[in-house]
Amino acid sequence: xxxxxxxFHHEHNHSHCIEQALSQARSLCKARxxxxxxxxxxxxxxxxxxxxxxxxxxxxxxxxxxxxxxAPPTVYRALDFLQAQGLVHRIASLNAxxxxxxPDAPHDGCFLICEGCRTVVELNADAIINQVQQEAQTMxxxxxxxxxxxxxxxxxxxxxxx
Amino acid sequence: xxxxxxxFHHEHNHSHCIEQALSQARSLCKARxxxxxxxxxxxxxxxxxxxxxxxxxxxxxxxxxxxxxxAPPTVYRALDFLQAQGLVHRIASLNAxxxxxxPDAPHDGCFLICEGCRTVVELNADAIINQVQQEAQTMxxxxxxxxxxxxxxxxxxxxxxx
DNA sequence: ATGACAAGGGTTATACTATAACATTAAAGT
DNA sequence: ACTTTAATGTTATAGTATAACCCTTGTCAT
Numbered sequence: 001x002x003x004x005x006x007x008f009h010h011e012h013n014h015s016h017c018i019e020q021a022l023s024q025a026r027s028l029c030k031a032r033x034x035x036x037x038x039x040x041x042x043x044x045x046x047x048x049x050x051x052x053x054x055x056x057x058x059x060x061x062x063x064x065x066x067x068x069x070x071a072p073p074t075v076y077r078a079l080d081f082l083q084a085q086g087l088v089h090r091i092a093s094l095n096a097x098x099x100x101x102x103p104d105a106p107h108d109g110c111f112l113i114c115e116g117c118r119t120v121v122e123l124n125a126d127a128i129i130n131q132v133q134q135e136a137q138t139m140x141x142x143x144x145x146x147x148x149x150x151x152x153x154x155x156x157x158x159x160x161x162x
Numbered sequence: 163x164x165x166x167x168x169x170f171h172h173e174h175n176h177s178h179c180i181e182q183a184l185s186q187a188r189s190l191c192k193a194r195x196x197x198x199x200x201x202x203x204x205x206x207x208x209x210x211x212x213x214x215x216x217x218x219x220x221x222x223x224x225x226x227x228x229x230x231x232x233a234p235p236t237v238y239r240a241l242d243f244l245q246a247q248g249l250v251h252r253i254a255s256l257n258a259x260x261x262x263x264x265p266d267a268p269h270d271g272c273f274l275i276c277e278g279c280r281t282v283v284e285l286n287a288d289a290i291i292n293q294v295q296q297e298a299q300t301m302x303x304x305x306x307x308x309x310x311x312x313x314x315x316x317x318x319x320x321x322x323x324x
Numbered sequence: 325a326t327g328a329c330a331a332g333g334g335t336t337a338t339a340c341t342a343t344a345a346c347a348t349t350a351a352a353g354t
Numbered sequence: 355a356c357t358t359t360a361a362t363g364t365t366a367t368a369g370t371a372t373a374a375c376c377c378t379t380g381t382c383a384t
Binding site for chain 3: 218235257
């Protein structure tokens, strides 16, 4: 099983995903002298509770339960920080957020979004990105950011429908 | 000048773009036995008034001026129709809509979005789409829809900034 | 230590985007 | 003409995101 396809196998031990994401976040923030505060860490943990993206407003109840303010700015601030650190990505086509499995280097994700189970996998898609760069260059266009979101059916859900 | 790059040259005779888009829309709808009503045609014309995407709410004042109801559902219905006919695309990363230059065959667009002048160009990006298909196939993922939106600077704006 | 400054968070209000639900009107087919 | 369907009008509301202001807490130089 490749790293990338793990999320499409619902039998995987997901607590590994969570713990790895959190410990990586802690060490990255430390190295960058950024503060992974309680709110920020909680939001990151909540987002990593599954491989399904969560909307900002879905996070608010859990913040309230944990005793924090649960007005929208609170969660958007945390999300802004996490995005800036590359710890989460925003999925524009879903208005939702997903944890980034490789936050070491800043990058734009390339996502496979299952319309059956809503699982999202981030591809390591150099080939696609290079292709985009090449097309853009032909037009004299200087790429700054790429939004690449592919919707369809993951292997599991495709088989179920068949 | 290629068809695709026209929008990045602001000297082009844009009335050609508008008239071509509208006449093509009329003939397509006729062939498909779909009704390009006054509201729908107006919305399409408004969207084609530039190569910059427009938000749904930016269209409402013009609808009101033309004597139509200008509540949100009116414009969203028109946009839904135009999207279904492939006459406009929605840009997810901007929550905005842009005219499609090649509505004959249904397709997902691949867009270059200039952050300087906000002009958007739709690429004819078979190479990218094939690359995406290939990556997805490797994962056993069945692609249904692609959202590919590239932000950056068009040739004009890039030169200005330099 | 302490004061100045910057960063984070609380709070209220509001902007922006999109759809639900139901009533009314207009068009198309018979 | 009658029926049926499609389109539009209308009101209300859901969902997403940010502005603005204030207070608290952490950081750092002195």
